[in-house]
Amino acid sequence: MTTLFFEDLPPGRVLTAGPYTVERGEMLAFAGKWDPLPIHVDPDAAARTLHGGIIASGTYTIAVKQRLLTALGFNDAILGTMGHDAMRFPNPVRAGDRLSLTVACVFARPSASRPTCGIVKYQVSLANQSGTVVLDYLDTVLVAKRPAPA
16 A cells, blocks of 8 residues: 655545445444444334434444545554544435545645644545435644655
């Protein structure tokens, strides 16, 4: 996997990854440990909600996004997330969904305080097999610049 550094992420660059298939057992196990609301773990209770059945936790949805993001090649260059803005979960995720990630670079500038880094803002979108968006937000990340040749 090629590492993507700050110089590789100009505004306008779009990256995609996926799909990732949501497995019911994994989704339920995650919710049982980290977000055990009835809509995430209790089929009878979830059936009586506006969702009509079990839906994935938003935290699980973010974890799937992160798994797909690592497949893009950011592993060595990402130094930290500085913030998430306007995070939305406009539609539920369900078992069997195939989720795909789109990351669009919308802003990039060298860091004023850390000369070996840059700040990049991405519009992050996760959509299911029908193209329905299930996660959308703006991510601001500190990214390493490409090291100088030795």
